[in-house]
Amino acid sequence: MNISLSSEFADAVPEMAVAWEAVPVREPVLLALNEPLAKELGLDPAWLRADGLSFLVGNEAPGVAQAYAGHQFGGYSPRLGDGRALLLGELRDSDGELRDLHLKGSGRTPFARGGDGLAAVGPMLREYVLSEAMFALGIPTTRSLAVVSTGATVQREEPLAGAVLARVASSHLRVGSFQYARNTGDHDLLRRLAGHAIARHYPGSTYLELFSQVVAAQASLVARWMLVGFIHGVMNTDNMTISGETIDYGPCAFMEAYDPTTVYSSIDHRGRYAYGNQPIIAQWNLARLAEALLPLFSDDEDEAVKLALKVLGTFDEHFERAWMGGMQAKLGxxxxxxxxxxxxxxxxxxxxxxxxxxxxxxxxxxxxxxxxxxxxxxxxxxxxxxxxxxxxxxxDADAMDRVNPVYVPRNHLVEEALAAGADGDLEPLRRLLDAVTSPYGERPGLERYATPAPQDFTTNYQTFCGT
Structure with missing residues (x-):
């Protein structure tokens, strides 16, 4: 099959795109394939299951590792980037929209920062399940195209089976992308990056309107997370997209008993990214985006700050509208x-x-x-x-049934499916996916997928980033 991938990101900002090749995978084995998404992208599922496996792990074409910076748990790192990922390129979907095709776990890049660049089966299956569940809930998200076992061993606390995730997004532009460009001191690079973001996501916008659109998109996104009890777990600025899509399903989980202080991430020791903190953190992250974009708002720094603060101040209104509108719907x-x-x-x-x-x-x-x-x-x-x-x-009971899911990825069932999948048994994963990708309305035989985890499980439950 002949696949035409463009390189619009790399062409627009070559300083932020390092040409690189994935680690060769000699015996790829398909673990999960999103056939409806493949068809949307013009990819033949039958080909992907056979000769296309080589394409799904990056054996067929080089990609680029994207540069970005970021605040991680509040601390700034000027050079992060795709340490274990590659952007293979962009392709058009059936609606003519440009989509990134991106690999995770494809090996070390110049941004690896001492890591091995690899990924284990469990965390990649987690992203597949969680992202497809979020898509079914109508929440903007990156999508998972496939998970492929590499046959390699990944060393974490114990040896684990390796895998590569093929991910699709409207782009991988992040707040951290703009932080990186601003940190170079090259305002031309910052302008080109902003121009690329505008062309990709908000055509015709000014630089200030770009910022305004991102504020509105992220306020709405976080409200929608909270309406279904989703906790991202690692809301660093390098994990906040310009498009308003959810990205990076690492130590994420769905809240069980309602508690605004709920934290599941093993690395969030102080609860920075707790369920109830997510709107505050989103606004904090957007302030960092504003700082990066200031030179584009006005040549007068005081005026630029004034303009940025006015737009940033609209976050609460956008969030409140989305949150209260969503709760009205949930309550009918x-x-x-x-x-x-x-x-x-x-x-x-x-x-x-x-x-x-x-x-x-x-x-x-x-x-x-x-x-x-x-x-x-x-x-x-x-x-x-x-x-x-x-x-x-x-x-209105019927209206409530249309927005209140019966099935979400219950944490104990996710862990059960991932453990089985790591041992080669994919049936629990398939059953879980069947439930969470059709989340509304009770279905016979799926009672356990609507049942909360046992209390002893939830009390000590933690999620991990998988790196």
Missing amino acids: VAVDVKPLLKDLLALMHANHIDFTTFFWKLSAAARGDAEPARSLFLDLAGIDAWIARWRALNP
């Missing part, structure tokens, strides 16, 4: 839900109520049967009073 009403929501979340927190379970069971209460939702609570008087107030608003 079209009126102001602030007081109702505040009381509900306090009840859920105090009673340790599973976030996903409560909302999908609540629609039964809108149809007259409150027991499935109220039985989750110890404080029956409290929830009964709340349900009475809510019912007075005439909630």
